Amino acid sequence: MTKKILVTEDLVQEGIDLLREHGCTVDFLIDPTADELAGAIAPYDGLIVHPNTVVDAALLAAAENLKIIGRAGVTVDNIDIDAASERGIIVCNAPNSNVISAAEHTMALLLSAARRIPEASASMHAGQWRRADFMGSELYGKTLAIFGLGRVGGLVAERAAAFGMNLIGHDPYCSPERALHLGVTLYDDLAPVLAQADFITVHLPRTVGTRGMFGADEFAAMKDGVVLVNAARGGIFDVAALADFVAAGKVAAVALDSFEEEPCTASPLHEFPNAILTPHLSPMTHEAQRRASTQIAEAVVAGLAGGMVATAVNLSPLPPEVLDAVGPYVPACRMMGTMVSQILGRTPKSLKVELAGAICDADPAPLVAAVLDGGLSYRRIGSFTAANADAVAARHGIALTTSAVRDAQEYASSVRLTADGIEVGATLFGTEHTPRIISLLDYKIDIAPARCSLVFEYVDAPGRIGTIGTILGEAGANITTMQIGTKPEDSCALVYMNVEGDVDGAVLDRLREAIDLRNLWKIIL
Ligand SMILES: NC(=O)C1=CN([C@@H]2O[C@H](COP(=O)(O)OP(=O)(O)OC[C@H]3O[C@@H](n4cnc5c(N)ncnc54)[C@H](O)[C@@H]3O)[C@@H](O)[C@H]2O)C=CC1
Numbered sequence: 001m002t003k004k005i006l007v008t009e010d011l012v013q014e015g016i017d018l019l020r021e022h023g024c025t026v027d028f029l030i031d032p033t034a035d036e037l038a039g040a041i042a043p044y045d046g047l048i049v050h051p052n053t054v055v056d057a058a059l060l061a062a063a064e065n066l067k068i069i070g071r072a073g074v075t076v077d078n079i080d081i082d083a084a085s086e087r088g089i090i091v092c093n094a095p096n097s098n099v100i101s102a103a104e105h106t107m108a109l110l111l112s113a114a115r116r117i118p119e120a121s122a123s124m125h126a127g128q129w130r131r132a133d134f135m136g137s138e139l140y141g142k143t144l145a146i147f148g149l150g151r152v153g154g155l156v157a158e159r160a161a162a163f164g165m166n167l168i169g170h171d172p173y174c175s176p177e178r179a180l181h182l183g184v185t186l187y188d189d190l191a192p193v194l195a196q197a198d199f200i201t202v203h204l205p206r207t208v209g210t211r212g213m214f215g216a217d218e219f220a221a222m223k224d225g226v227v228l229v230n231a232a233r234g235g236i237f238d239v240a241a242l243a244d245f246v247a248a249g250k251v252a253a254v255a256l257d258s259f260e261e262e263p264c265t266a267s268p269l270h271e272f273p274n275a276i277l278t279p280h281l282s283p284m285t286h287e288a289q290r291r292a293s294t295q296i297a298e299a300v301v302a303g304l305a306g307g308m309v310a311t312a313v314n315l316s317p318l319p320p321e322v323l324d325a326v327g328p329y330v331p332a333c334r335m336m337g338t339m340v341s342q343i344l345g346r347t348p349k350s351l352k353v354e355l356a357g358a359i360c361d362a363d364p365a366p367l368v369a370a371v372l373d374g375g376l377s378y379r380r381i382g383s384f385t386a387a388n389a390d391a392v393a394a395r396h397g398i399a400l401t402t403s404a405v406r407d408a409q410e411y412a413s414s415v416r417l418t419a420d421g422i423e424v425g426a427t428l429f430g431t432e433h434t435p436r437i438i439s440l441l442d443y444k445i446d447i448a449p450a451r452c453s454l455v456f457e458y459v460d461a462p463g464r465i466g467t468i469g470t471i472l473g474e475a476g477a478n479i480t481t482m483q484i485g486t487k488p489e490d491s492c493a494l495v496y497m498n499v500e501g502d503v504d505g506a507v508l509d510r511l512r513e514a515i516d517l518r519n520l521w522k523i524i525l
């Protein structure tokens with residue numbers, strides 16, 4: 001049967017031709033309002049959207065036939081991926097389509113700012129010939145700080161290295177091997193990076209952690225005369241605060257290609273000649289647009305045919321037998337990934353996933369993807385799929401292994417994850433498939449974790465639980481469930497406590513003072 005695709009952006013013709021060659025009908029509704037789109041969406045099987053098209057839960061509720069949403073570019077932060085997943089709708093993108101163009105535009109902005117090209121060009125257009133006013137600086141020998149060393153950040157590093165720049169950076173998820181390969185000296189903290197950089201460029205996703213990551217305190221900590229570039233996502237620099245530093249001359253130039261609200265026609269930076277502003281031009285090359293169009297058309301065609309969508313950011317259609325076997329374990333594996341990364345306090349270097357019991361013959365790939373998804377939780381849910389998990393793990397320097405054993409001890413089936421020596425095991429309980437933790441750090445326990453939990457490990461002695469209960473009670477935190485695990489060969493106990501209420505750093509410090517703890521972790525799921 002013919003599939004109906006709705007497109008809300010100016011997709012290059014090649015992609016449209018490809019969709020039609022595969023029997024799809026293609027309709028356009030460019031830049032629709034939310035009401036227009038909600039009114040039109042019901043009959044469509046596929047939707048290809050512009051980053052400014054908001055695809056939220058309300059729209060998806062009206063999308064009765066929708067099976068796949070495509071983004072002809074990298075970022076999918078305009079799409080409610082969780083709501084799409086709940087409705088079984090695949091969300092996919094074209095992740096490599098425009099990254100070269102984005103990296104080249106970043107270089108163009110760096111050079112334009114360093115050599116004051118927009119100001120000089122504007123003066124020529126005004127009939128002037130002023131050379132001394134536009135004294136610039138070389139990139140050669142200067143220090144460039146790159147925040148985010150993923151696809152675009154890595155390409156910028158390679159290009160800046162060719163200009164003879166010293167490269168420093170910050171990316172808590174970048175492996176030392178990748179940084180070494182790119183010639184970037186990585187720092188865990190922002191302070192030394194801000195203090196050294198002559199030029200700063202950000203290639204970060206816009207997340208709760210990166211929105212407003214650079215505000216007045218960070219600008220004040222930068223070198224006098226620093227140049228700032230953002231061709232990633234608006235909102236990472238606090239533009240209102242930045243304007244004060246541009247006005248004061250602390251920031252010599254700023255170049256922005258992405259804005260919090262787009263289209264953007266006014267901002268606190270518009271008044272400054274040394275603020276270079278481009279209207280999200282990074283992906284606007286013939287090459288990037290052609291790649292984006294054809295890559296997204298291929299993904300949509302594959303998804304609608306029930307095939308593997310290699311660039312799916314949430315569900316990748318798995319064969320029904322794989323889905324039946326491992327699908328219910330996906331939330332448990334995501335939860336285990338989140339737990340171990342919080343216990344380690346960093347990205348693990350090695351992950352071993354062991355399937356036991358009835359699932360031992362199943363394909364572990366979707367579960368490995370779920371573990372990574374939880375473990376690298378700066379990303380939106382679903383960045384890892386069975387198709388891309390190995391490649392992305394390799395880029396983050398994570399060694400993956402899987403194994404299977406037929407004996408799941410007293411459970412029908414279970415999954416065990418070991419990350420840099422931290423072990424956690426889980427099984428599913430009841431018809432709702434509720435994930436339960438059945439072991440942690442090799443202590444045997446059995447608990448369904450809540451959103452906030454405390455995990456204590458200490459030398460077992462009478463009265464400890466009472467002390468913990470008193471301190472938490474005084475802080476207004478309520479213990480809702482608790483499990484104590486012991487190891488026959490060890491004098492220590494592990495207590496897994498689900499808590500409600502405010503357990504802040506001060507409460508954790510009080511607990512550490514009151515009890516001689518081997519370990520205490522707060523885990524937020
Ligand atoms: N303007 C444009 O046309 C384009 C913009 N983009 C944007 O550029 C950004 C980067 O894109 P890609 O390189 O494709 O993404 P990516 O996912 O390959 O890389 C992002 C990197 O940021 C790092 N990161 C995440 N949180 C961090 C934090 N708090 N501090 C430091 N590093 C952190 C990650 O570890 C990762 O290495 C994204 O925001 C994307 O939306 C990407 C392509 C085109």
Ligand SMILES: O=C(O)CCC(=O)C(=O)O
Nearest residue numbers: 051072073074075098283
């Ligand atoms: O294609 C576009 O207009 C936006 C591209 C972009 O920002 C992205 O792919 O993340």
